[in-house]
Amino acid sequence: MAELGGFQDNVARIDLSDGKVNYEPIDEEDAKKYIGARGLGVKYVFEQGPDVDPLGPDNLLAFMNGPLSGTQVTMSGRIAICTKSPLTGTVTDSHHGGWSGARLKWAGFDGLLFEGEADEPVYAYVEDGEVELRDASHLWGKGVHETRDTIEEEVDGSYGKNLSIMAIGPGGENGVRYACIMNEDDRASGRGGTGCVAGSKNLKAVVVKSNTRMPQPADSETFTEGHQQAMQAIQESEVTAPNEGGLSMYGTNVLMNVTEEMSGLPTKNAEYTSTRDAVDAGEAELDSERVSGENVRENILVDEPTCHSCPVACKKEVEVDVMHKGEEMNVRMESYEYESAWALGPNSMNDDRDKVALMIDRCNDMGVDTIETGNILAMGMELTEEGYLEDLGDGIQWGDADEMVEMIERIAHREDDLADLLAEGQQRVAEELDAHECRLDVKGQAIAAYDPRCMKGMGIAYATSNRGACHLRGYTPAAEILGIPEKVDPYEWEGKGELTAEFQDLHAISDSFDICKFNAFAEGIEEYVTQYNGMTGLDVTEDELMKAGERIYTLERYYNNLAGFDGSDDTLPERFLEDGIRGQGASEGEYCELEEMKEEYYDHRGWVDGVVPDEKLDELEIEIGPGTGVSSEDGATAAGDD
């Protein structure tokens, strides 16, 4: 591995069952094929076998950085957490920002692989090439914030300065299937239940102390040239330009007013596609502007911190004093994100700006995913309205912000029967109650803040995402809303299959670098490849790098195939589809042409009804597992049968 820059050539495999730590080199061929972070992490998870119990000791929980992590590359502080998801049953990867990915690299590691189950709660302490397991009994039951503070007092280091603390809260401890792993300052590996897996392993936290082991570019000149191109592109982008671009000014929540305006904002569990339509239809007074980035900036913004090496500073730190249960609570947090504000806001018929801040903070402290939590609360409101929850008390009423705050804590602790049910996630709730018309998930994971009836690309992206419904696996809103790399008609379905596949591959690359997806608002494959070649010393072409992205995406799909998923799982909540069409206002009569897009998508991918044929595995040189036994000749037939 001496030949390949960007790696420490050191991964720690920690068996929590017996406490043993082994240090392994990275396989150079794997590093070339799967880049790092997400790509390598998924491969490690795959090697455990796709049929492991997500909450059993055989499941692997991999914390992986990539060859660009912690470098001068813009927004390169990220880390990928890969595992088999207890929410979806698919392989999943969930990233967060801040500095933990950078610090793990600087501490001498490309990754940490946790397997087994500890008898008692532990946390892992990582410093200067060593991993040590420490007792965490005194931390069990604590929220994320208190866990962080307690650990900071115990170790030599300063939180936010040279110490990253990734921790679970009660959500993960209590097996909430969408529990997340939180990192410094409200950064979340939110989706897919990585925190639930950590909890099942009795792993309370991973603590990383910075060291000075930063890989240097193998080819400094090429690397710096790429860095310069990237910085230039970021500066010139209307989205990312520091202190000018929308993302820099308002954070992700710049999108709230935009999607409301274009009727792409799922409202009231996606009955409407804007709060305006909801009000027009006679619903309670509701205005998404109140929870928008503009409103937040004008009224409650107190700081704009950044992650490692980030010129954009999308983090918008807010402070509110909010009354809850007759008590004034002060909340200061920095993740008033668009998707969180949507899920806990308009989709739940709530537009109380400050209480949304409180809810996000509660989710973060309890360690549950804001998107999934907001969705399950909205679903719970609809279930209540429809009478499904009559056996479980009063249920939860549309837009009842105080009740929502309560429910977050109740779910995290699985405090009662209703909370215990909702902690299972939308798919299991729908199955339990036979209430499939109320669910907004794909493969068990709920959608994000983009309505696929009004942004058709998002429909095929949700459906084909390997980790369940997800806006980040193929971020078509870049093209459908922001016009990047070029503007496409959000209501047109044609071409969206290909567009989605291309975004998926591109994001698989950046997730494997591991750099923030926001780079892609400004950069393309050219900047990616120059920086990657500069760091690693490789000389790959743009096509070869895109092929690596396709390889990673296909590896995940192949894993899912072996775990029992096929094209029938690439679907959408029924209210978005022609047969189950439902919606009022702008979305009335609109549906997502999923089947047409799937045909185009599978055709582009060379998949057979959602399954990777053996020829494709050969073409991409994926050499793990038994093959799916499907050939692309079957594919021609299958596609014709669609």
Next chain:
Amino acid sequence: MAELGGFQDNVARIDLSDGKVNYEPIDEEDAKKYIGARGLGVKYVFEQGPDVDPLGPDNLLAFMNGPLSGTQVTMSGRIAICTKSPLTGTVTDSHHGGWSGARLKWAGFDGLLFEGEADEPVYAYVEDGEVELRDASHLWGKGVHETRDTIEEEVDGSYGKNLSIMAIGPGGENGVRYACIMNEDDRASGRGGTGCVAGSKNLKAVVVKSNTRMPQPADSETFTEGHQQAMQAIQESEVTAPNEGGLSMYGTNVLMNVTEEMSGLPTKNAEYTSTRDAVDAGEAELDSERVSGENVRENILVDEPTCHSCPVACKKEVEVDVMHKGEEMNVRMESYEYESAWALGPNSMNDDRDKVALMIDRCNDMGVDTIETGNILAMGMELTEEGYLEDLGDGIQWGDADEMVEMIERIAHREDDLADLLAEGQQRVAEELDAHECRLDVKGQAIAAYDPRCMKGMGIAYATSNRGACHLRGYTPAAEILGIPEKVDPYEWEGKGELTAEFQDLHAISDSFDICKFNAFAEGIEEYVTQYNGMTGLDVTEDELMKAGERIYTLERYYNNLAGFDGSDDTLPERFLEDGIRGQGASEGEYCELEEMKEEYYDHRGWVDGVVPDEKLDELEIEIGPGTGVSSEDGATAAGDD
């Protein structure tokens, strides 16, 4: 030192006389007081005693990086080479860009201190915390380019990718007093004769192989905040904005047309202050536009490479095919700098663009300073015209480009009596021939491309520079030409003493970080202090950091005082002064009000006629050496006597 980020806490002291290498920690108090790079380097040189023979074994040659070297900080690839100058007899520091400073840090060192003299030529090979001396007999006599290529073949590493090679050419070997040390791709520690010192020690080169030991910020959040502020400022500056600002578009040579236009371009050994005036006065046809950055960009630009972590890319790589002595020569080089082009161009009555490229390339390969070489050639032309050189052959004619190319090689080899004389530098030539009216130096070092009759601040800056005439110790053209931080009238003398002192202190800080001065076209002390605090973990104020800049500048002055320099050495070439006023065209009748500015300057500094009083040493907590024995009470008198 564990407390202070940005340092490796490791300096190698290499005794070339016996080949022994000792590894020393950095003194933490020194690091706080003198920052690093230039500041610490000067202190190490000081500790050898200010009375050492610059070319004797007791002189120290220190290669120093600083706490921000090689980090994400913009333009932080620099290194300071500090020694007692054989050209001036003062302490000197000379920096170059590229990656060598970064690589030395990454290899585990804050600095390399060379003392003694090797019996046979050697080079130092640095990798992963170790320094090794290797035989360089086979390299002796070789030019810089061939030296570089030969070493690259011998060692495991790739030049420009992970290997920095700092080398001297024949100039340094043959004791040319203004021989420089060259670094990758035409970067020069040009001034003050550092290469001459290396040659006297039989040290042919210092080779640094990158390693991964990069200090991480002690306070990541503060550091990243500062980094973001800096990147933003660079982007917004009309000078530095990537692909927009003048420096980014045309490199340093953006100034050629500007200074010509404002009559600030010394022409014909500073008889005129523009080529226009020279032509008007009946001189040979001459136009500085032909060697301007605009002309270069339009006609011979082939690439725009960068140094480590630089968004500006001021390097303008050119390629020319040029006839020399009946032979077509291909030249590709990347340092068509303003000062080089001026010295070898208009000041020598030459405007042959492509031959200027050839001359710069020859200077680089021979390892002699372009500024000093151009100046000595111009002086030689005036000496020839005035008949001073009649005993030494035909001398050299104004604007004879072919002869200039020849002379560069002759000087580097001290090939004949004339070359041998010119290799001594302006001061010694003037003394030898009693031709003081022809010299353009201060303290033995020649001026740069800014005429102090039309930019008064440059006059006081040249005069009070601790390393002899220098545009970079207090870069008043920032204010006088570019209006940074605010526009001041270049013809006004009042306020320039203070302005110069402030620039000197600010540059002492950036030279000690060690980051490129070009940051200062966009940033100020605020960005500096935030990044410095973030990296080191200190919590110094802006005032404290400025005080450190003053301390470093004062330490140098104090060294010079002990070496015999006082206010009488803070002077200017006589043609710039009222008594010796000389000039035609715009500069006719103009002179530099040096004495008035010196009074203001010393008053601001609290110095007594150029000497640091003991009270000032106490105030700045400079605790080295015996004190100057001067008190500021003397100062009041001395100032009154001026």
